[in-house]
Amino acid sequence: xxxxxxxxxTRALEALALLVLLGGSLSTIPVLxxxxxxxxxxxxxxxxxAGPGLGILGAQDPSDVVLRRREGELAFDLAExxxxxxxxxxxxxxxxxxxxxxxxxxxxAGRPDALQVLLADPRGLQRGSxxxxxxxxxxxxxxxxxxxxxxxxxxxxxVRLLTARNARVSxxxxxxxxxxxxxxxxxxxxxxxQDHWYLAVHNPQDEGRTRGMVFLDDxxxxxxxxxxxxxxxxxxxxxxxxxxxxxxxxxxxVDHEAGLARVLVLSRSTEPAVALAPSVAGEWVSxxxxxxxxxxxxxxxxxxxxSLSGLRSGAAVADGQRxxxxxxxxxxxxxxxxxxxxxxxSVNVLAVREGDxxxxxxxxxxxxxxxxxxxxxxxxxxxxERTWTxxxxxxxxxxxxxxxxxxxxxxxxxxxxxxxGVGPHILTVTVPGVELGSPGPSATLPGRLSVFINWEASQ
Amino acid sequence: MRFGAKxxxxxxxxxxxxxTASQVWLxxxxxxxxxxxxxxxxxxxxxxxxxSSSLGLVFCLVSTRLAFSLEPPAALLAGGWMGFLLAxxxxxxxxxxxxxxxxxxxxxxxxxxxxxxxxxxxLRGGSWDQPGGGEALELLAGVxxxxxxxGLCALLLGPVFVYLPGLAPLRRPA
Numbered sequence: 224x225x226x227x228x229x230x231x232x233t234r235a236l237e238a239l240a241l242l243v244l245l246g247g248s249l250s251t252i253p254v255l256x257x258x259x260x261x262x263x264x265x266x267x268x269x270x271x272x273a274g275p276g277l278g279i280l281g282a283q284d285p286s287d288v289v290l291r292r293r294e295g296e297l298a299f300d301l302a303e304x305x306x307x308x309x310x311x312x313x314x315x316x317x318x319x320x321x322x323x324x325x326x327x328x329x330x331x332a333g334r335p336d337a338l339q340v341l342l343a344d345p346r347g348l349q350r351g352s353x354x355x356x357x358x359x360x361x362x363x364x365x366x367x368x369x370x371x372x373x374x375x376x377x378x379x380x381x382v383r384l385l386t387a388r389n390a391r392v393s394x395x396x397x398x399x400x401x402x403x404x405x406x407x408x409x410x411x412x413x414x415x416x417q418d419h420w421y422l423a424v425h426n427p428q429d430e431g432r433t434r435g436m437v438f439l440d441d442x443x444x445x446x447x448x449x450x451x452x453x454x455x456x457x458x459x460x461x462x463x464x465x466x467x468x469x470x471x472x473x474x475x476x477v478d479h480e481a482g483l484a485r486v487l488v489l490s491r492s493t494e495p496a497v498a499l500a501p502s503v504a505g506e507w508v509s510x511x512x513x514x515x516x517x518x519x520x521x522x523x524x525x526x527x528x529x530s531l532s533g534l535r536s537g538a539a540v541a542d543g544q545r546x547x548x549x550x551x552x553x554x555x556x557x558x559x560x561x562x563x564x565x566x567x568x569s570v571n572v573l574a575v576r577e578g579d580x581x582x583x584x585x586x587x588x589x590x591x592x593x594x595x596x597x598x599x600x601x602x603x604x605x606x607x608e609r610t611w612t613x614x615x616x617x618x619x620x621x622x623x624x625x626x627x628x629x630x631x632x633x634x635x636x637x638x639x640x641x642x643x644g645v646g647p648h649i650l651t652v653t654v655p656g657v658e659l660g661s662p663g664p665s666a667t668l669p670g671r672l673s674v675f676i677n678w679e680a681s682q
Numbered sequence: 683m684r685f686g687a688k689x690x691x692x693x694x695x696x697x698x699x700x701x702t703a704s705q706v707w708l709x710x711x712x713x714x715x716x717x718x719x720x721x722x723x724x725x726x727x728x729x730x731x732x733x734s735s736s737l738g739l740v741f742c743l744v745s746t747r748l749a750f751s752l753e754p755p756a757a758l759l760a761g762g763w764m765g766f767l768l769a770x771x772x773x774x775x776x777x778x779x780x781x782x783x784x785x786x787x788x789x790x791x792x793x794x795x796x797x798x799x800x801x802x803x804x805l806r807g808g809s810w811d812q813p814g815g816g817e818a819l820e821l822l823a824g825v826x827x828x829x830x831x832x833g834l835c836a837l838l839l840g841p842v843f844v845y846l847p848g849l850a851p852l853r854r855p856a
Contacts, residue, residue, distance in 0.1 A: 237737075241760065241763055241764070244756050244759050244760035244763065247756035247760070248754065248757035248760045248761075248798065249801075249802055249805045250805070252756070255756055256754060256755060259755035259759060260755055263741075263744065263745040263748050263755055264745075265695065265745045266745045266746065267749070268699070269695070269698070269699035269702065269703075269745065269749040269750075270699075270750075272696055272699040272700060272703075273699055273700065273749075273750075513749070513750070514703060514750065521752045521753075523752045525749055525750060551752060552754075552755075559751070559752055561752055565752070
């Protein structure tokens, strides 16, 4: 009798566990995934057991050394360009005000209107200090650096963007009027569509004359350092009640979602700010990879190191300066990488014309992989909300853009011929030095790859 | 548990790892016609021994698969477990050494696990780690082809898998 009831209990427990697993399969339950990764840790042993196969399955060291050295130089140029793009273009800093460089590390989880930044020089910064990008006002510092990040030369801070629901600043309409109408700007206009939105305008002093560019003009002593910086351009829409046109909101001047990699924080000081070193955002660790995997359409490979070595989900994996993929999960002793050509894998990118350092990089935003085409070229879906401003059918390089946890700026995705017109577009990307018709850009990889670790970024 | 049984489970894990690695290697030439060798081993052992409840096999299969697969662990574990339950049901219904029953069990387990992992991948909400699209019918056809290859492999090579060195304690009837 006792054994029958134990058997029933066992079966009930099995059924319950299976139900939990079925539920956990269909929706992401982070705790369950983490527990299972620990429970299934012996997977690491399986990789060691299968290790000898690595030699058979194409571990290759790069042969195109010159090309790769050139890519390293281009990445260095790109960092310089990004730094230059963040500096004021037409504006000049008021006397006694300095700009402190900050690299965007990530968006804190669940707060799309905040940026986690790494600041080069925290002296003089206060909560509420103005944050700008080029000539555009972005928001204010909401969390000031409190402690030196261990082992790093940067300091963590947080920026609240003007898109936040309760953000409000005073603005002034430009355009050479005798008396410029004032207005309040902040938050996103209610009823914004997913593909198009405006900064919300509140209480415009004279709606009929609210046209053109709007500039910051705020009495707050910290924000006033950025008075004169641009907030956005007035967008108009039809007024269904009174007829004519009414103010819909302000057209944003930068891509708040994906286009912010480096920003400036204004503070009062006459001493020049310390420059931001390119390497402060994180560090690269060299990790041995396992056998390449081709599971149906999926493309990835395991790594023989895991969370105990600092690897986190979302971290970029690179071969030299080239982006190979991103860590999809990290168990304590092993991790799995999703290659960038795996359908659905996505990353924020910008387009750069080689050689011309004066031209600002063009932010494409998020591109999503569609897999490889018949000739082994990477295909990406690009929403193309902003039209390409360069020449039609111009060949450019695509590089990653900082601002996403685990992904640093300056990793090469490949070359692409830019399409013209409004998107969506399909970008066909070729990787330099990879012959068309070969198994694919990542089919042969060296036995060791680099994984980016930024400890400070919230995951 | 006696030493022999412990050693058998360790060897079962090692065989699962080598079979999964071989499967990855075979995929380069056979593509979707590559049989799921881990499931062939599972179905063959379950049919031979008639296990009523042994999650050790599922654990060996899934933990080694996880090392080589992009799919989420919960989906793999649930799929592997359902495949095991199906094979166990077939084992309870048919004689232990019926080759077609063994092939059917392997085919069903591969179809169930493959479809479930595909469904789970498509339905899991989330961010950048979402699997991409692709024609659902095309993907299902791939799962079906792999399942057919798995069944065929179990039909022809099932006894070889059962008699892999070191697995003797696991093939004894429960």
